[in-house]
Amino acid sequence: MLIIDCPFCGPRDEREFEYCGPYRERRPDNMDNLSESDFIDYLLVPENPEGVGQEFWWHKRGCGEWLLVVRDTRTHQILSTVEADAE
Amino acid sequence: MEKYSLYSLVRNSFTQHRDWSPAWITHDLKKNYDVIIIGGGGHGLATAYYLAKIHGVANITVLERGWLGGGNVARNTVTIRSNYLRQESIPFFIKSVEMYEGLSKELNFNLMHSRRSMIDIIQTYPKLREIKRKMYVMDIFGATYKPISVSEIRRRIPTLAGGGNDSRLPIIAGMVHPEGAVNRHDAVAWGYARAASSLGVEIHQNTKVNSLLRNDDGTIRGVSTVKGDVLADRVAVAVSGHTTQLTDTVGLRLPLRSFNLSAFVSEPVKPMIDVVVNCPDLGVYLSQTAKGELVIGGAPDPGQSFRRGTNQLVFERTVGAMLELFPSFKKLKLLRQWGGTVDIAPDASPIISETEIPGLYITAGWWGGYKAIPAGGLTFANLIATNTPHQLTKSFTLDRFETLDYILEPGTTTRV
Structure with missing residues (x-):
């Protein structure tokens, strides 16, 4: 079980969180300059690291914030937890 | 050779x-x-x-x-x-x-192939609708998927004591897939x-x-x-x-994306389940091996994973779901558990x-x-x-x- 150290609520167990997929950039603004294949690549091809990767977790049953968690997929050790960029 | x-x-x-x-x-x-x-x-x-x-x-x-x-x-x-x-x-x-x-x-x-039917236990109406749709499509292509009554489910799986009318999710229907097998x-x-x-x-x-x-x-x-x-x-x-x-x-x-999918094996006991039982609403499925062990499969770990261990939370949820339907399995001891890394397309x-x-x-x-x-x-x-x-x-x-x-x-x- 993961213990995620929410920057707002402190360490809480995995049950309070919803996994929301690997990190990816925000959807590009100028879609006109983007080719169809690049956009499908953006939509479908995720990061799949064997090792340290970034992913989104939503503190669904807590403060409701989205967090960016850096986690090692081989050991499930969490290296850092910060608020996801809310631009 | x-x-x-x-x-x-x-x-x-x-x-x-x-x-x-x-x-x-x-x-x-x-x-x-x-x-x-x-x-x-x-x-x-x-x-x-x-x-x-x-x-x-x-x-x-x-x-x-x-x-x-x-x-x-x-x-x-x-x-x-x-199916x-x-x-x-x-x-x-x-x-x-x-x-x-x-x-x-x-x-x-000798693969010890054993055709033994798979029985789906349905406990919610949305799942019943989904599974009926599956039945109609499968019928077109020649796979068998037949509805069976709750009393027939209980006759075929005597250890299934949970899921009664007073439970959280009463069993409302069942489906049998006779091609289901283990080896x-x-x-x-x-x-x-x-x-x-x-x-x-x-x-x-x-x-x-x-x-x-x-x-x-x-x-x-x-x-x-x-x-x-x-x-x-x-x-x-x-x-x-x-x-x-x-x-x-x-x-x-x-x-x-790669995920960890885990399974658990109980101590061997005398034959008590001769079908593969699948409970899609609870997210658990199980069968009994020729050696007598129960093989129990659950849901995947949330988050991508290359670890071959099991997640305690997945374990608790899987076993908890199983005990809702099979309360007598509480006495069983689990011998082994494992996780495997599987990848999934969108x-x-x-x-x-x-x-x-x-x-x-x-x-x-x-x-x-x-x-x-x-x-x-x-x-x-x-x-x-x-x-x-x-x-x-x-x-x-x-x-x-x-x-x-x-x-x-x-x-x-x-x-x-």
């Missing part, structure tokens, strides 16, 4: 079973092959066997990182079934189930390895592939292993959860495809690939030998994602 029979068993008993010939032959790793198959699991070995047997490709090697039968072919719940939703999937899995039924004889290896996972790996080896396929264990190699013109050149470079014009990747780790080395990007359907790199083929996205081993091997061998997809898997190619033509396949444990 020494033929296994009652006669050979009796004959070898005279020498205290000391003179059995090895099931597969060990070779020295050569520099060149016609086809390199990465991954000596069920799919890799089956592909090698059908390539040699049907397509007459002789110079094949299977490179396995660990030992035969030590990967995901042993990290599953051996459930064989063909799928999509018209692309059903004929493929029907073929696979049929092939499994004749496989012990074909491979001359022995090691025997599938060993049987295919032995049959492939007798056809001249070289199997190299403890030969980890570190990266793929490309020629200057972009075509595949071979692989780089811990024992040096091995070259071939055709390289097939059949490595389950680690597919992207290999394809990343030649810059091929695939729509796959639509949860498999990928058997050539790639943008000429000569590189992949079979991936097998979320529950054990049941697909015979047909997966057959169709993948066809693709490698002829460079055209097999009739049964022509929809499972990578180019479906270019047009977003998903084959959405919601299952027991998929999160699609």
